[in-house]
Amino acid sequence: MSLASRLSAGETVFTAWSGVPDAFTVEALAGGPFDAVTLDMQHGGHHEDSVLRALLPITAAGKPGLVRIPVGRFDMASRALDFGAEAVIAPMVNSLEDARLFAAAMKYPPVGQRSWGPTYAMSRGKTADSAAWLANANADTLALAMIETREALAILDDILAVPGIDGVLVGPSDFSIAWSNGETMNPGLEDMMQAIGDIGRRTRAAGKHAAIYVVDPTLVGRYVEMGFRLIAMGNEARYMALGAGMLIEAARTSIK
Known part of the structure; x- marks a missing residue:
């Protein structure tokens, strides 16, 4: 069952977060209790x-692999x-242009402009x-735009309305x-919790997926x-x- 299907069914999905660029370390994470x-x-x-090498042990474990790309690297999304x-x-x-470029890289026509070449993925x-x-x-495949600034919050509904944007991920830091x-x-x-709650509710009301990075x-x-x-x-x-x-x-x- 795909990540998209699980989220659409209302399941709460927990993903590990990997910063160590080593496939063996990622393999250990994929074998653990996280869902993704x-x-x-x-x-x-x-x-x-x-990313090319580390996605293999994740998919081999039967779990979804997600990638956070660098800022503006929409080519890496494809x-x-x-x-x-x-x-x-x-x-x-932080802008509609960002959202549109991201969606274009993520989706095949007619929604976006993704080029064909899923050799490894297939x-x-x-x-x-x-x-x-x-x-x-x-x-x-899910395109998740991060909401991290007041600028993004101000145009949240517009970002969610961009064809090909499947949801948002809040970066609370x-x-x-x-x-x-x-x-x-x-x-x-605590002062921002009402705003975060508003993001979650508006995202779900738009029929999109709401994600968040959790420290506590x-x-x-x-x-x-x-x-x-x-x-x-x-x-x-x-x-x-x-x-x-x-x-x-x-x-x-255990020591007496």
């Missing part, structure tokens, strides 16, 4: 070659899809039926900087109530720190 894995090219270390990604996240979509999806692939690709006019970076800033897992229930269904959490360093801490604590506790 996101490869981060914006602030993480992933690059074109690591490449990520050709490599086998099911969704692409575009940061700093192989990793274990299909040779190019006609069926073309017929379903626009619906099965950057959003908190914008919301506080540069006074603080606090992804759990105790906020997940609150975000789900706001309409967010794709939840991105942590990164490799965070996972290792938590796991190592639990192991050491259990070991020390």
Whole structure:
């Protein structure tokens, strides 16, 4: 079942967040409890070659692979899809032109201008039926525009109305900087929660998918109530720190 289908069915999907450009590390993430894995090219270390290689263990594990491209690299959106990604996240979509360029790179005609070449994607999806692939690709691949600024918030409804934009992902760290006019970076800033909730509700009302990056897992229930269904959490360093801490604590506790 595709990521798009799961989200459309109302399922809450948790994605791991990978910044380490190593396929073996990504393979370990894909074998863990997360429903999906996101490869981060914006602030993480992933690059074109690591995305090509790291999507393989994700698809082999039967999980959706997502890619966050660098700012403005809409050409990489098409490449990520050709490599086998099911969704692409575009940061700093602050204008309608950004949204339109992103959608154009993500969708085949007549919706967009994506060029044909899903050689790796079809192989990793274990299909040779190019006609069926073309017929379903626009619906099965998700274009998620990040909402991180006041400029993006002001035109949210217009972004959501762009053909080919399937939803948005809120980046609460950057959003908190914008919301506080540069006074603080606090992804759990209470003062902005009403605005985040408004984004979730308006996105769902438009029939699109609402996603959010979560730093504090105790906020997940609150975000789900706001309409967010794709939840991105942590990164490799965070996972290792938590796991190592639990192991050491259990070991020390066992010593008489």
